[in-house]
Amino acid sequence: MKIQGKSINEYINLHKEELVDIIRIYLGFVFIIKGFQFFGDMDLLTKLIESTGLSMGIYTVLGLSHIIIFVHIIGGLFLAMGFLTKITALLQIPIVLSAILFIHLKEGIMSDSLHFALFVLLLSIVFALHGSSKLSIDYYLEHYKEHDIKFLHR
16 A cells, blocks of 8 residues: 555645644543542652642642642543633643643653653643634534524424
């Protein structure tokens, strides 16, 4: 089977929105998995927060831990479904940016975790600005037409 460059470009041009949505769904699952990872090991998350060097009390650390887990899991679910995409992606940015500045940069500029976190930050910024495309609840709600749902009318 021979794949020609022109046919790949044509396919990508025809399916841009779907490809963007696949990337959005992937990003949502990244946040969900990270949220459940932190939920399963709260000690790790609290140690990461304490390692930032910022002076915080234990209740602040625990509160931040719960907020981060909630935003990652629920926000990741919303991103994957394409629901409130811009807001959800925007809420992820401060968490990922803080992780980059206070945790991943300590590992060194060439660390894989830093590069992945930068990639996640970039995607979060893109979706905070762009929103979602056709494969999303946002798109459905925006293009909702009352007469399309006949079972509601009697």
